[in-house]
Amino acid sequence: MQDILDEINAELSSRSERGKVATYIPELACIDPDQFAMAVVLADGRTFSAGCADKLFSIQSISKVFTLTIALGKLGDGLWSRVGREPSGDPFNSIVQLEHESGKPRNPFINAGAIAIADAIMMGHQPKETLAEILEFVRFLANDRSIGIDENVARSELLTGHRNASLAHFMASFGRLSHPVEQVLGVYFHHCSISMSCQQLAHAGLFLVADGVNPSSGVKVVSAQRARRINSLMLMCGHYDGSGEFAFRVGLPGKSGVGGGILAIAPGKASIAVWSPGLDTVGNSKLGAEALEMLVKRTGWSIFGN
Numbered sequence: 001m002q003d004i005l006d007e008i009n010a011e012l013s014s015r016s017e018r019g020k021v022a023t024y025i026p027e028l029a030c031i032d033p034d035q036f037a038m039a040v041v042l043a044d045g046r047t048f049s050a051g052c053a054d055k056l057f058s059i060q061s062i063s064k065v066f067t068l069t070i071a072l073g074k075l076g077d078g079l080w081s082r083v084g085r086e087p088s089g090d091p092f093n094s095i096v097q098l099e100h101e102s103g104k105p106r107n108p109f110i111n112a113g114a115i116a117i118a119d120a121i122m123m124g125h126q127p128k129e130t131l132a133e134i135l136e137f138v139r140f141l142a143n144d145r146s147i148g149i150d151e152n153v154a155r156s157e158l159l160t161g162h163r164n165a166s167l168a169h170f171m172a173s174f175g176r177l178s179h180p181v182e183q184v185l186g187v188y189f190h191h192c193s194i195s196m197s198c199q200q201l202a203h204a205g206l207f208l209v210a211d212g213v214n215p216s217s218g219v220k221v222v223s224a225q226r227a228r229r230i231n232s233l234m235l236m237c238g239h240y241d242g243s244g245e246f247a248f249r250v251g252l253p254g255k256s257g258v259g260g261g262i263l264a265i266a267p268g269k270a271s272i273a274v275w276s277p278g279l280d281t282v283g284n285s286k287l288g289a290e291a292l293e294m295l296v297k298r299t300g301w302s303i304f305g306n
């Protein structure tokens with residue numbers, strides 16, 4: 001495994017075409033695109049990495065995997081009356097489907113869906129308490145108490161998040177939010193601004209590898225059925241309107257973020273985190289997807305076989 005990661009790192013570090021960093025969040029616009037990191041945690045807990053795998057980056061939409069897991073824990077199947085579970089085929093920040101579908105977001109991973117999830121998790125709690133709960137859960141999953149929120153990124157999102165504010169107000173106009181829009185957005189922007197390294201992220205994803213149980217600690221995080229369903233949502237919706245392309249090329253449940261990270265799950269095999277800040281045209285890490293494509297080719301880990 002170490003040889004494979006070193007090979008991928010060596011091949012990708014010489015690439016000049018690395019995609020473009022997200023600029024609509026000003027704080028992310030100044031990230032050096034010439035960075036690359038990858039970490040693989042096998043089901044037995046052995047960890048391998050290449051590149052700057054301890055460097056913190058903004059996990060952005062990858063956090064939506066964790067908030068979905070919390071929301072399912074609180075609402076169970078009741079969650080599906082608030083958010084759908086179909087791929088959107090539209091950009092992550094699109095508003096058009098919302099109008100056609102009475103303000104009910106297509107799935108938990110597009111921005112509107114994640115805003116609805118943040119609202120669902122808040123039930124009976126102040127925004128600060130909700131954020132503390134999300135952060136505690138991520139720290140627990142990664143077994144790392146140092147994980148925190150980058151306040152500069154959160155502020156940057158808040159100041160420029162007109163599109164997300166539009167989505168939230170639009171949903172509220174259909175009576176779909178139970179809390180004030182400003183509070184829901186505050187929770188959403190802050191969980192998107194969690195900083196993690198590839199090492200931490202790959203550890204946090206481990207519960208999705210082995211039927212909901214963290215194989216290294218033996219702790220049951222979710223039921224096997226729930227882990228399977230979260231993986232299927234990641235496969236179908238985790239890369240927005242690039243989900244089909246990602247399934248075609250990589251064939252693993254995966255969740256991307258505009259910070260350039262991707263968390264991918266090879267069920268029964270490994271949790272994989274990759275980071276390269278340059279994005280493709282739909283907002284997914286360009287070299288990140290390529291690295292995963294190289295990894296599945298060499299390991300045969302695609303869920304669709306070799």
Ligand code: DON
Nearest residue numbers: 060061092192256257258283
């Ligand atoms: O709300 C946003 O636009 C960002 N906080 C998250 C978007 C994102 O990561 C989409 N990823 N590809």
